[in-house]
Amino acid sequence: MQLALQVGQTAQPEAIMFWILAPMAVLAALGMLLVKKAVHSAILMAFVMIVLAIFYIAQDAVFLGIVQVVVYTGAVMMLFLFILMLVGVDSSDSLTETIRGLRPIAITAAIGFGGLLVSLLGRATIGRNAVGLSAANADGNVQALAQLLFSTYVWPFEVVSALLITAALGAMVLAHHHNTQERPTQRQLSINRFRGESLGSAAGLPGPGVYARHNAVDVPALLPDGTPAPTSVNASLDARGDMLDYKKFDLAEINTKVEEEK
Amino acid sequence: MNAANYLYVSALLFTIGAVGVVVRRNAIVVFMCIELMLNAANLSFVTFSRINGDLNGQVMAFFTMVVAACEVVVGLAIIVTIYRSRRSASVDDASLLKR
Numbered sequence: 001m002q003l004a005l006q007v008g009q010t011a012q013p014e015a016i017m018f019w020i021l022a023p024m025a026v027l028a029a030l031g032m033l034l035v036k037k038a039v040h041s042a043i044l045m046a047f048v049m050i051v052l053a054i055f056y057i058a059q060d061a062v063f064l065g066i067v068q069v070v071v072y073t074g075a076v077m078m079l080f081l082f083i084l085m086l087v088g089v090d091s092s093d094s095l096t097e098t099i100r101g102l103r104p105i106a107i108t109a110a111i112g113f114g115g116l117l118v119s120l121l122g123r124a125t126i127g128r129n130a131v132g133l134s135a136a137n138a139d140g141n142v143q144a145l146a147q148l149l150f151s152t153y154v155w156p157f158e159v160v161s162a163l164l165i166t167a168a169l170g171a172m173v174l175a176h177h178h179n180t181q182e183r184p185t186q187r188q189l190s191i192n193r194f195r196g197e198s199l200g201s202a203a204g205l206p207g208p209g210v211y212a213r214h215n216a217v218d219v220p221a222l223l224p225d226g227t228p229a230p231t232s233v234n235a236s237l238d239a240r241g242d243m244l245d246y247k248k249f250d251l252a253e254i255n256t257k258v259e260e261e262k
Numbered sequence: 263m264n265a266a267n268y269l270y271v272s273a274l275l276f277t278i279g280a281v282g283v284v285v286r287r288n289a290i291v292v293f294m295c296i297e298l299m300l301n302a303a304n305l306s307f308v309t310f311s312r313i314n315g316d317l318n319g320q321v322m323a324f325f326t327m328v329v330a331a332c333e334v335v336v337g338l339a340i341i342v343t344i345y346r347s348r349r350s351a352s353v354d355d356a357s358l359l360k361r
Contacts, residue, residue, distance in 0.1 A: 014263065022267070022271045026271065026278070029275050032282060033278065033295075038290050038291050041294055048301070052305055059309060059311075063320070063324075067327060071327055079334060079335070079338055083338045087290065094287075097285075106284040106285050110278075110280060114274060118273050121266060121270060133317070136317050144317050145321060148317055149324070152318075153325075160328050160329070163328070163329065164331070164332055166332075170339065171335045174340060175339050
């Protein structure tokens with residue numbers, strides 16, 4: 001039987017490395033799809049990247065292997081995790097399908113596509129035996145790559161550098177945002193406090209829990225007449241519904257009888 | 263072991279990445295799947311470079327990495343911009359043209 005791409009056999013240690021790492025890489029990639037949290041996906045992704053770096057080094061692409069570790073597991077995954085922390089967890093992390101029937105169709109198409117690729121590779125022959133890189137890498141992998149990069153590929157190399165600069169500028173432009181209104185200065189804030197509708201907040205807003213039975217941040221302060229002061233609790237806590245009920249802290253409901261200590 | 267086995271792994275990783283792009287909703291995970299596809303292509307480049315004894319494939323993989331890095335930078339900036347205006351990183355929520 002004609003084997004795929006009569007490549008010649010690789011050394012035994014490489015085969016062992018391959019048969020251990022390749023299934024792990026494929027499983028990690030599958031896990032990337034199946035885990036719910038984006039952070040877990042990122043960690044599995046980093047694992048796949050490291051395995052690929054090992055594959056590169058095993059295939060005489062030492063420079064690319066190191067670049068893979070530095071660029072992907074270093075810079076790119078760091079960027080991904082950074083953005084994940086910035087964006088946080090939201091509903092899009094869930095695995096429920098929003099378009100009906102999307103998942104079976106996607107999986108069927110994937111099996112078809114993957115089967116096509118694999119069977120194509122299985123049937124292809126390259127027409128000659130594998131050469132290996134020992135001749136090309138005779139002067140060292142980095143030297144040989146540099147020779148190519150700065151002679152044949154010097155023009156694409158320069159174009160790519162322009163692309164990198166453009167991408168950096170583009171990211172800066174996208175990340176920059178204008179304030180729609182001017183930020184009030186401290187002087188302006190002070191004037192607003194004293195010339196506002198009432199002087200009630202001139203000395204600052206009351207802290208949460210003042211004069212109440214608890215001093216947690218979600219407990220509104222009590223005013224001198226016993227009514228709660230909603231301004232004493234952070235507005236976002238109120239919006240989230242995490243503020244405790246005012247009623248419990250009304251003066252009328254507080255048992256004013258002092259129990260004697262024994 | 264046949265060196266073409268690396269090509270099978272590459273094909274599998276590419277397919278998995280493609281499924282992820284279609285199935286997942288979180289834009290960041292979709293992006294990671296695109297990265298996976300690019301890396302799978304890189305693995306093919308490196309393997310073919312070894313099979314042919316020619317370093318041009320490795321140079322190509324190097325260029326792919328540079329372009330992928332640019333793509334990540336701009337793409338994540340876009341995701342952050344969308345998140346800032348819509349408070350969501352879901353690819354389903356950015357459907358302004360549909361309505």
